Amino acid sequence: MQSSTEDLEAQKTSERPLVLEWERISFSVKNKHILHDVSGRVESGEMLAIMGPSGAGKSTILDVISKRTAATSGSVTVNGDAGADMSSLASYVEQSDALLGVLTVRETIQYAARLSLDPSTPAGDVRARVETVVSELGLTDVVNSRIGNAVQRGISGGQKRRVTIGSSLVTRPRILFLDEPTSGLDSRTSREVLSAIKSLARTHNILVVASIHQPNWETFALFDKLLLLARGKTMFYGPTDRLDVYLGDGLGCPVPQHANPADVALDVFNTDFLASSAQRETHVDEFATRWAEYASTHGLVREKDEHETLGGDYADDREPRLVRRRKGLAHGVARNLHRTAILMERNVLNYSRNLLAYGVRIAMYVGMGVMLATIWVNLAQTSAKVNDRLSVHFFSVAFLGFMSVAGIPAFLEERQVFVRERMNGLYGPGAYVLANSLVTLPYLFVCVVLFAVISYWSIGLNPGADQFFRFVGVLFLAVYVLTPAPQSAVVAAALPIFVASLAIASFLNGFWMSVGGYFIRAVNLPRFWYYWAHFIDYQTYAFDLLVFNDFHGITLGCATLADGSCFCDYPSSLVSAGECALAGDDVLQSLGIRGISFKLYSAILLLIALIYRALLYVVLVFKT
Template identity: 40%
Template sequence: MESISTKQDAEGERIVSETITERKEVHIKVLEEHAVSSTHKENSATLQAEESLSISWTKLTYTITNKKTKKPENIIENCCGIVNPGEIMAIMGPSGAGKSTLLDVLAGRKDPKHVTGTVYLNGKSGENVKFVSTYVMQDDALMGSLTVRENIRFAADLCFPSTVSPQERHQKVTAIIKEFGLERVADHKVGNIIIRGVSGGEKRRTAIASQFVTLPKIIFLDEPTTGLDSAAAYSVMNAIITTAKMHKLTVIASIHQPSSEVFALFDKLYLISRGGTIYHGSRDGALDYFKDQGYECPEHANPADFYLSKINVDFMQDKEVGEAHIQTLIEKYEESSVKRSVDKEIDELCLPIDKEDVASDKLVTSKTTQGYNRYARGFFVQTYFITKRSFTNAYRNILLYWIRVAMYVCLALLMGTVWWQVAFEQKNIQDRFSAHFFSVAFLVFMSVAGIPGFLEERVVFRRERADGFYSVGSYALANFVVSIPFVFIIALTFTAVAYPMIGLHSGFGHCMSFLAYLYLALMVAESMVVFVAAVIPIFVVALAIVAFLNGFFMVVQGYFVRRDSIPRGWKWAHYIDYQKYAFEAIIKNDFVGLTFKCDKDESTSRCSCFYGDTSGKSCTFNGQDVLDSFGYTEIKPWLWAVALLGLMIIFRVGFYAALRLRKNRL
């Protein structure tokens, strides 16, 4: 036992000695800065000015309430560690061990109410970690219709402040493309399910490079090699580590079962199981540590596989024995000299924290968050760049609008041939009403085709919003602005084909009014679609809800059941029905000013007119007579247009609120 302790002491001293010696001057500088900087804004400015940052944490615990037992449950417990600039640490453990949770807590992505412990940046309270770091998710959240360069340039445009000129941003984008080995495919589209793009490894490097372009001081990566073969995984990790070493960045990555080549790239290792720390120290030192615990890695085995085999008890038949084994490993680490060395290094680096904060037993945060803007660019600049990218995506991605344009053209041709040149006779009145009803109903019903495109874009939005690229408001506004011309193209295309084929009221003014009301109806439908998809971002469910809503509005619109006959309990739905306002506006636009022929009674050779009081004398009646007989006497087209605009605004505000309220569900 004495020899084991001696080895552990020697290993511990070796872990800490190099780092402490070379960082003394930095620690002194931090102490001086801390003495004159106490507010959130001042601390943030100090951290931004530092050339590099270390991150350390002590006694981190994340607790949730078990839904079944209703009792508190620790997902991670009493975790401590430190990673210095230029170091790359791997967090490893079996599934459900707490890897992603620890990463999220360190990155400030968990609700502080459920977190206890302390996070430090260069020895100071680490509440500013979000502002000096980036978080790379497992999914490659990129715009598939954009090129590699365009995706990275978008990040640079939004993440660099206005003081960085476009030429400088271009240089930085070119540099990061080179560092990540993407020069050959820089101008190739990333690709999606329709567009053929770059390989999986190149796509992953693009996603990571877009978040490295501003060289954030701390990078968190959630399983960056997931879904890649061993060669692609090595190229991705090698690019990350080369860039991190070059710029003295601090990197923490959760990783699941890396190859021996990938594992050898890491400097430090953090092993976790059942939420507890099994080992934290140098990668090379882990072999000796496990050997001292009685677990020697076979000569030609992958050390990563070996460690995981010793801390994974999910497949043990006796669960109690497995739990006891993990608890023993956790306790041994807590008592080891390796743990004491980590504690010593943290103590040497970290500054004393306000006693009241420590006593609160909550994650230490600043007393104030005022005066700090988390976004590098202003609201309107954000909106400009998002709109610019969305326009590019919209005209390149056929899923968004072009398939829909083709669908509407086919529908217009179908309706034009079925309702070909509807006659101005009494027997064709119902045909004319039907043509107007289906023009509105079919077009708005087909707006569900926009759900897949929005959900694809939403994945990108979630990642970029979490990394502080832009605000929810700027994205919501850009989404609306981009829809304006493309929805207009849809309405214009349908009108240009169907209107003359059906033979509606002639005259340019009437045609433009038809187009305007149809366009407003489509804008409301588009707004409703994105609102529902934002509230429930599951394709099948969102599709079902939008289809139900459109079907519901068709029923209470007033065409199938006249307004006077709608039960009192459903009258409210009639008055909030956007299809009602569009339908009534276009029938008034078409019928008023038209003259129709009455039917002839063959037995008496006289006219048989169902509409108008004096129509029998002239054997004709006008369109207003028709509207009056159906109860459409109070149609006010301009007021109806205002109602459509109001409903569109309501759905757009709801869209914004839905995106904002899902803030913590990233």
């Protein structure tokens, strides 16, 4: 046990230092040139700041060097390897804090640690790591407080920022990218946070690149290097302590005594308020040229031979990729299962505490059970009530389907967390979909059982015990097709905007109702809709199964008219035999579902449920 943890630690810390280099990076979108020939280099243990006025291209260069976005031209290499797998080496802290609101600060950081670590890591090591990060980031006082969400106020914005950073730091990435890590933090906290990052970076040899807006002097001084951009061009690149020299000697804008060189530089390079676009462009071009000349004459452009300081020619060092390959398939499968189990545990915690998303929905199922039980109360077993019985089945399936849209807000919150954690290499869409699909099973089962127990006997559906259990089983499968993630989640994953995904998911639910064969009989549907939509509609199978389950084998009484003749609402095979009654199977015959196979239809329903999950997987693979 211990030895494998040591192996992991040894592997993480004793690996040769990394060198991240980007050379002549240019990036354009729709003919808009956002970055022009930007180069730089950082080594393990160093912290590089990317600064510049608003719109300078800081986030864009960070995206490019972290390989989230491909450059239009230029190269990004790690130890000379342009194909290094950044997701296994790096963690990226985005500007926004994607966290699960119901978890506490400790739980959030602890799950990030557990998801990133080898399964054999002793729990004590995980705890120690978490406590170190918590105390270094000044989160000790709020360690047991919940993050908070729209319903429940939690920790402050600045504390959330630190939790997000902590969730990355605790995984001990070899490279840490931070996009505006200090936004929302006061100057003292900014300094403390960056100082903690620096200390961890030094101790664990982490290479840090951070875009930063307007650091105060002490915060600025924590960085080893600076890349200063304006309108996508390099204004300065080199050790931070050379900035004031360059401003004075190179540009003739000396930094006044006690002034912060970062402030002076941002002032000088901010061209936003010049009158014309041409003026702005000329100004920046002039600065870029002055910098290029100064850098080459003062030796501030780092050349390849400096790589030797890291222990020789690293062109042959393909360590990151080799490490990944050596692990093998069995290790990969075991690790993914381990991560799935951790995600399931976190989901259980999330769902059980998320009263709005999940508690309210249980209440909705109970409320719907009570509604059906009291409105469709005690339906007589007569032919006149056949349509009322059919509507119970239609309504159960359709309404439960509609309620799946209630899962969209919770899914969108989860999706953001998933995107962040996936980008940071903690787990993939497979583990996420599997954990989500498994954890929802008992939750949905409880919901359906509650609904069935409340309504089934009160409505007076087929009294057999087998029929009751089948009713629960079919409804469970139908609800499982859609709730809480799949259909709405597929839509929300593809289009992660609440209002838009709500509208599309609601439209889809309405569509499935229309082609399911209740409002308009399947045989009467226009052929275009019948041949595809009707057959892929989960409501078709769920409705047919519920109706079959209810009507098969029962007899319904018909009305005796004043003239003594018998009237049944559906063609009856029993009347001709002298009985004024309607066989349930006659109703099934009229609906065209007498011969259906219970097993086949259930299997199709299950298949549709699995297809939705496969679709969710595919959408998450390509859209996140």
